[in-house]
Amino acid sequence: MYSTLRNVTLAGALMGAGMAAAQDYPQEPIEVIVGFSAGGGTDVMARTVAPFLEKYLGDGASLVVKNVPGASGQIGVTETAHADPDGYTIGTYNLPGMMARTLDREADYDADSFTYLANVVNDPNVIVTSKRSGLDTLDKLLEAAAEEPGAVTVGMSSLGGDDHFMLTKLQNMTGSEYTIVPFRGSAPARTALLGGHVAMGILNISEVASFQDQINIIGVATDERSGFAPDVPTFKEQGLELVNGALRGFVAPAGLPDDVRGELLAAFDALKDDEEFLAAMTATANPVDVVTGDDFQALNAEILQTATQVWEETPWQ
Amino acid sequence: MYSDLLHSLPDVLGLANLAAIVIGVIAGIVVGAMPGLSATMAISVLVPFTFGLEPLVALGLMAGIYNGAMYGGAIPAVLLRIPGTPAAVATSFDGYPMAQKGEGGFALQVAVVSSSIGGIASALALMLLAPPLSKVTLLFGPAEVFWVAVFGLCSIIFLLGGNPVKGLVSACFGVFVSVVGSDPILGTDRFTFGKLELLDGVNIVILLVGLYALPPVIDLLETPLKTEQKSGKLGTEPIWKALPRMTGFWMTWLRSSLIGIWIGILPGAGGSMAAFMSYNEARRASKTPETWGKGEPEGVAAAETANNADTASALIPALTLGIPGTAVAAVMLGGLLIHGLQPGPMLFRDNPDVVFGFMWQFLFGAILLVFLGGSLATNSFARLLNLPRPLLGSVIIVLMLIGVYSIHSRMFDVYLMLGFGAIGYVMDKLKFPLPPVVLGLILGAFAEENLRLALRIGRGDWGVLFANTTSLILVALTVAVVVGPLVKRRLQARKTDAS
Amino acid sequence: MSTPLKDRLLRAETLAAAGIVVVAAGFLVPAAALPPMSALLPATMLIALIVLALALLISDQRKASKGEAAEQVTHSPKRVAGAFLLVVAYAVAVDFVGFYPSTIVSVPLVAWIFGFRNPAGLALATAITVGAIFVIFSLAMSQSFPAGRLWTL
Numbered sequence: 026m027y028s029t030l031r032n033v034t035l036a037g038a039l040m041g042a043g044m045a046a047a048q049d050y051p052q053e054p055i056e057v058i059v060g061f062s063a064g065g066g067t068d069v070m071a072r073t074v075a076p077f078l079e080k081y082l083g084d085g086a087s088l089v090v091k092n093v094p095g096a097s098g099q100i101g102v103t104e105t106a107h108a109d110p111d112g113y114t115i116g117t118y119n120l121p122g123m124m125a126r127t128l129d130r131e132a133d134y135d136a137d138s139f140t141y142l143a144n145v146v147n148d149p150n151v152i153v154t155s156k157r158s159g160l161d162t163l164d165k166l167l168e169a170a171a172e173e174p175g176a177v178t179v180g181m182s183s184l185g186g187d188d189h190f191m192l193t194k195l196q197n198m199t200g201s202e203y204t205i206v207p208f209r210g211s212a213p214a215r216t217a218l219l220g221g222h223v224a225m226g227i228l229n230i231s232e233v234a235s236f237q238d239q240i241n242i243i244g245v246a247t248d249e250r251s252g253f254a255p256d257v258p259t260f261k262e263q264g265l266e267l268v269n270g271a272l273r274g275f276v277a278p279a280g281l282p283d284d285v286r287g288e289l290l291a292a293f294d295a296l297k298d299d300e301e302f303l304a305a306m307t308a309t310a311n312p313v314d315v316v317t318g319d320d321f322q323a324l325n326a327e328i329l330q331t332a333t334q335v336w337e338e339t340p341w342q
Numbered sequence: 343m344y345s346d347l348l349h350s351l352p353d354v355l356g357l358a359n360l361a362a363i364v365i366g367v368i369a370g371i372v373v374g375a376m377p378g379l380s381a382t383m384a385i386s387v388l389v390p391f392t393f394g395l396e397p398l399v400a401l402g403l404m405a406g407i408y409n410g411a412m413y414g415g416a417i418p419a420v421l422l423r424i425p426g427t428p429a430a431v432a433t434s435f436d437g438y439p440m441a442q443k444g445e446g447g448f449a450l451q452v453a454v455v456s457s458s459i460g461g462i463a464s465a466l467a468l469m470l471l472a473p474p475l476s477k478v479t480l481l482f483g484p485a486e487v488f489w490v491a492v493f494g495l496c497s498i499i500f501l502l503g504g505n506p507v508k509g510l511v512s513a514c515f516g517v518f519v520s521v522v523g524s525d526p527i528l529g530t531d532r533f534t535f536g537k538l539e540l541l542d543g544v545n546i547v548i549l550l551v552g553l554y555a556l557p558p559v560i561d562l563l564e565t566p567l568k569t570e571q572k573s574g575k576l577g578t579e580p581i582w583k584a585l586p587r588m589t590g591f592w593m594t595w596l597r598s599s600l601i602g603i604w605i606g607i608l609p610g611a612g613g614s615m616a617a618f619m620s621y622n623e624a625r626r627a628s629k630t631p632e633t634w635g636k637g638e639p640e641g642v643a644a645a646e647t648a649n650n651a652d653t654a655s656a657l658i659p660a661l662t663l664g665i666p667g668t669a670v671a672a673v674m675l676g677g678l679l680i681h682g683l684q685p686g687p688m689l690f691r692d693n694p695d696v697v698f699g700f701m702w703q704f705l706f707g708a709i710l711l712v713f714l715g716g717s718l719a720t721n722s723f724a725r726l727l728n729l730p731r732p733l734l735g736s737v738i739i740v741l742m743l744i745g746v747y748s749i750h751s752r753m754f755d756v757y758l759m760l761g762f763g764a765i766g767y768v769m770d771k772l773k774f775p776l777p778p779v780v781l782g783l784i785l786g787a788f789a790e791e792n793l794r795l796a797l798r799i800g801r802g803d804w805g806v807l808f809a810n811t812t813s814l815i816l817v818a819l820t821v822a823v824v825v826g827p828l829v830k831r832r833l834q835a836r837k838t839d840a841s
Numbered sequence: 842m843s844t845p846l847k848d849r850l851l852r853a854e855t856l857a858a859a860g861i862v863v864v865a866a867g868f869l870v871p872a873a874a875l876p877p878m879s880a881l882l883p884a885t886m887l888i889a890l891i892v893l894a895l896a897l898l899i900s901d902q903r904k905a906s907k908g909e910a911a912e913q914v915t916h917s918p919k920r921v922a923g924a925f926l927l928v929v930a931y932a933v934a935v936d937f938v939g940f941y942p943s944t945i946v947s948v949p950l951v952a953w954i955f956g957f958r959n960p961a962g963l964a965l966a967t968a969i970t971v972g973a974i975f976v977i978f979s980l981a982m983s984q985s986f987p988a989g990r991l992w993t994l
Contacts, residue, residue: 063389064676072393072680090390094750096524096541103538129529131536178799184529206484206798207527209791212664213609219663222483223799232664235686308682342530342876387982507900511861511893518868518886525879532879533871556928563924563955564917733966736951739928740944740970743935744978744986753936753987760929767925772857790882 050112050285054087057275058108058116060101062094067117069309070146070273077302081292097183099126102276106134110278112285115142120272124329125185128336136329140281141322143293144274146306147314148229149251150191152243152260157221161241163263166225167199174202180214180223183207184341185332188227191246191269193335198265215240229271230254231310246270253312272328273311274321290318346690347469350698353398354706362399363703366406367710373407374414375723377424377555377738378745380547381411385673387748389680397681397696402703404674405654409707412613412650413457413715417723420449420642424555424738428546429613429649431554431780432621436634436641443637446724451584454715456595456643460650461708463599464606468654469701472690475655476662479607484795485807489816490608491789494615494781496824497622503775512774516782519544526791527798539754546614546669548755549783551742552762557770559742562735581716591643594624598644602651607658612668613649614784618777620648626827650711654704661685661697852911854901861894920955927951939989944971 057075061067068090075088093101102123105116118139126132154160160169160177170177181188184207196202206223208214211232218226219239230245234253244260245251246269260267277289296302297315306313316324335341353359373384384407392400415430420437433453440449467475482490502509522533523543534540598620605616624644625634634641656671664685666672675685683693690697726734746759769776793807800806807813849855865887872884905911931951934943948970949963957963978984 062673062676063386064673064680066679068676069679072390092390092751095752096538099541100538130531175801178801184527204798204801206795208795209526212666216480216609216659216663216665217483220480220483222485235684235688239687309679310684342528387978387984391982507893507896511890511897514886514889514893518883518890521883521886525875528876528879530876530879532875532883533868535871559928560921560924563951564920729966730952730957730962732952732955732957733962735924735955736948737966737970739931739951740948740974743932744974747986748978748984751985753932756932756935760932763928764925767921768857772854786882786886794878 050288051082051084051086053113054089055112056114057088057090058101058105058114059090059092060094060098060117060119061092063090063092065094066310067098067119067273068092070306070311071117071275073305073309073311074145074275074296074302077296077299077305078292081295082288097122097126099123099130099132103133105276106138106278108278110140110280110282112277112281112289115275115277115289118144118274118276120144120274120325121187121190121328121332122185122271124325125332125336127329128332129185129340129342136325138279139276140279140286141318141325142275142277142286142289143296143315143317144272144321144324145293145296145313145315146273146311147270147316148231148273148312149245149247149268149270150187150227151230151233151245151254151257152191152195153218153226153228153233154241154243155218155221155224155226156240158224160224161243163243163260163265166243167201169224170199170201170203175204177203177225178206178223179203180206180208180217180226181228182211182214183209185336187229187269187271189341190331190335191227191267193339194267194269194331195265198267230257231312234310251312252307272324274316286318293317344470346694347698347701350695351702353695354402354699354702356398358396359398359402359699359703360706362402363406363707364710364714366403367410367707367714368406369403370407370410370412371414371417371711371715372410374411374426374430375417376414376741376745377418377422377426378551378742380427380550380745381408381415382547382669382673383745383748384411385670385677389673389677392677393680397683398699398703400677400681401674401696401700402707404677405700405703406707406710408653408670408674409457409461409650409704409711410715412461412653413454413646413711415649416453416457416642416646417450417720420446420453421724421727422558424558425550427613427649428550428780428784429617429652430645431550431614431777432617432645433642433649435621435645435777436636436638439635439637440639440642445637445639447720448584448587448639449642450720450724451581451716452588452591452639452642453646454712454720455581455585455588456591456598456646457650457715458708458711459595460599460602460647461653461711462705463647464603464651464654465701465705465708467603468658468704469698472658472662475603475607475658479609479659479663479665481812482608484792484799485809486812486816487608488789488792488796488807489813489820491785491792493816493820493823494619494785495789496820497618498778498781499824500622500625501618501775501777501781503773505773508772508774509778512769512776513778513782516779517786518782519549519779520783520786520788521790523787526787527794537754539750539752539758543787544758544783545749545755546780546783547749548746548759549762550780551746552759553766553769553776553779555738555742556760556763557767559735559738560767562731562738565731581712588639588643591640593627594640594644595647597623597627598647599651602648603655605648606652606655606668609659609665612656612784613652614780616648616652617645618781620644622823626823650708654701654708657700657704661689662687849902849905852901852905854911855898855905858894858898858901862891862898865890865894924955927954935987937989937991939992940986941971941975942989944974 057071059068059071079086108114127135160166211228217223230251230253242257245257246267247259294317373379415427416433419425419430419434420441423434423438425431425434437449498513524541601620602616621644625631656668660666660671660675666675746755796806869887872880931947948967
């Protein structure tokens with residue numbers, strides 16, 4: 026049943042490209058390209074957002090998730106960038122990853138390839154230390170790092186990701202130096218931290234919220250304390266202007282007609298105050314921070330600038 | 343905790359949840375038994391659907407499929423020498439020779455009983471020992487995991503076959519394939535030639551289908567049509583008659599269950615390594631190692647026990663620490679997250695009914711395996727082998743394409759599989775052994791990644807590899823396994839010289 | 842009895858060994874461009890492959906000079922090549938024409954070419970295979986298979 030529906034969609038998309046008018050949109054199912062396998066963090070976000078978006082788009086709108094996994098999301102986002110800008114193909118978008126890939130790898134897209142719809146999730150970075158390290162406050166940590174540059178080992182999920190940029194910011198701010206241990210993903214990094222194999226870790230708050238008893242959470246890189254772990258102080262409270270995180274949102278190909286863009290932005294805007302939506306996102310470990318349209322584009326530009334700076338000063342490849 | 347365990351039982355016994363397990367096990371056996379289709383693929387195809395299901399129904403399906411597929415893979419491994427899943431490669435070592443001797447039915451019965459025993463042992467470990475076993479996982483940092491990988495790689499020595507040079511060529515080829523993709527530490531592209539599809543490396547299923555399924559299919563087509571030739575004199579007898587012939591296996595069952603559980607709680611290695619290791623250990627312990635590889639039922643028992651013993655135990659680190667022990671466990675973790683079940687210590691506190699229910703489902707799935715995978719399933723698949731060979735071949739080709747395509751929904755993987763198929767055909771005919779390729783692919787980059795992580799932690803000091811007791815024990819074990827047989831042979835030679 | 846040089850060089854194992862040397866040496870070029878730690882394992886493997894393949898080549902040539910028969914890859918190279926080409930053709934057809942049309946043609950065609958000529962059997966097998974795949978994958982699991990690149994251009 027679904028496959029016939031899909032075929033109709035494809036045929037329809039071919040004929041109707043560019044004809045969509047605001048009051049008619051959406052007439053067909055909207056394909057959401059997710060750059061990761063079903064069940065991954067980004068996929069769960071997309072599938073959680075989908076029914077709410079359907080609700081606010083109205084007119085029996087339907088969203089169909091299509092997983093195009095591979096290369097940390099790059100294959101999927103490339104497909105989004107090259108799709109027809111008719112509003113019937115949108116895709117998930119991860120920051121800083123998608124912008125960092127335009128720096129450290131040949132990419133068939135850049136910051137201008139997209140119509141920025143909305144950021145939905147902002148998962149702030151946290152600095153954590155293993156119980157065994159004894160470094161249970163920011164001061165102790167900075168002291169240990171200052172004492173012997175490189176003595177503190179830092180587990181993180183990969184180079185060129187939000188964790189890495191967070192550490193670079195910390196190093197620049199405090200003039201300290203650490204030894205980076207890039208694991209394959211955040212779960213192995215967290216496990217190494219639990220086992221005391223690395224002293225410090227940079228992760229995201231959603232990843233450590235349920236491990237608060239097993240590790241020390243030194244601080245969270247947000248302006249205000251996070252609802253996920255309200256006991257954890259921000260770095261601002263501790264005198265460091267550290268704000269950083271992983272962002273997950275949605276983009277469409279560049280050149281989306283204004284009326285279609287307007288419809289989509291309005292739907293995303295409505296998510297901000299939907300209690301049911303916020304609860305569903307919390308249940309799936311997704312800290313929500315909805316930023317739509319031009320603000321999202323500005324945010325993207327800002328992150329790209331940070332990434333470019335880090336890449337030029339300390340290329341990680 | 344144990345009261346939570348009992349408390350969750352009634353839920354699991356609900357009609358829908360029980361039905362889910364039964365359907366899951368049957369579907370798993372079928373998927374595993376189809377050359378080309380794998381458990382990982384089946385569960386990834388299923389995950390999007392579990393959004394709409396009750397958590398326990400969804401999890402029951404997955405647990406059933408996982409258990410079923412680990413046994414199902416043995417069916418074509420025994421009957422056609424095509425392992426249905428990566429973990430069934432070791433099953434074919436003795437299973438296929440058994441089938442050629444007309445003992446295929448018994449081989450499958452050994453496989454189903456052993457799978458079930460391994461699965462039950464693993465489920466019990468998950469139910470009763472998850473928290474302490476997760477502490478064992480924590481002992482294994484990059485340095486220790488590196489030594490585990492080295493230990494596994496050393497078992498290649500026993501898989502080299504008649505010509506060691508050819509065996510080593512196979513192993514080096516496997517390790518080389520494992521490094522294709524983005525560098526595990528730096529993220530630099532290695533041998534991807536600008537293909538994004540290669541960045542995540544070569545999926546084991548693609549290699550396996552190419553190397554193991556394509557050559558036999560070509561053979562099926564190539565051999566002139568002789569439908570008169572009875573390919574499947576299976577020699578089945580009712581399972582209660584076969585059971586007494588397995589009484590001597592209890593040591594193997596025990597040892598292989600422990601190995602499977604242990605490999606399961608170590609993230610990253612997976613069922614194939616468990617099966618290889620347990621096969622080797624069982625052979626080393628055997629009084630008649632010379633019969634191995636020529637149709638020794640105990641070899642089938644060792645491999646099949648271990649590849650099921652790692653199913654539930656792979657969920658121990660997955661549930662408690664969020665690190666999946668196998669590719670399938672990784673997909674299952676996604677299935678849990680969909681239902682708002684976030685792995686970690688809180689999981690057992692916040693959602694005991696679902697988590698403990700899931701564990702029961704693994705147990706029931708493993709028990710059901712004997713009944714559902716017994717003579718009925720086995721016989722129906724064996725009958726397929728009596729199909730005319732060209733027909734069988736042309737159908738398997740379609741299954742191979744579907745199985746490989748569905749992993750990432752892309753044709754690139756299918757072409758890659760065909761490339762490996764061509765290589766595999768030549769290797770097979772020139773008697774280059776295939777198992778070292780599989781083991782090399784699984785463990786090569788895995789060892790490299792952990793070595794380099796360990797060296798980073800040690801800030802370039804190689805001493806970090808010998809810095810603690812766990813590492814030293816693993817080094818000692820490796821040396822014993824490699825040097826032991828050599829010393830033994832030398833001593834025996836001296837003894838015969840003397841007499 | 843000495844074998845002619847051409848036969849000696851065309852022994853399957855000699856050809857395979859030479860092939861391994863050439864391909865492995867070829868891969869050393871991109872390996873050289875990698876950062877040292879990144880290149881270590883692959884370069885080691887490639888060099889090991891070259892050394893091992895040379896050893897194979899020498900031992901096979903020794904066998905040849907002793908007049909031992911070469912390993913035979915297949916009795917009917919044409920059938921093997923034909924079978925392989927058919928599989929490749931099927932994959933290409935799936936890619937360009939679409940999964941279902943290609944499969945409906947390929948299942949009976951391959952079986953027919955290789956000697957199974959019973960029309961009823963062919964029709965039944967094709968119907969069962971394609972039907973089962975359609976019901977399980979397309980209907981129940983809403984998996985999409987390649988629709989054929991030719992039609993989407």
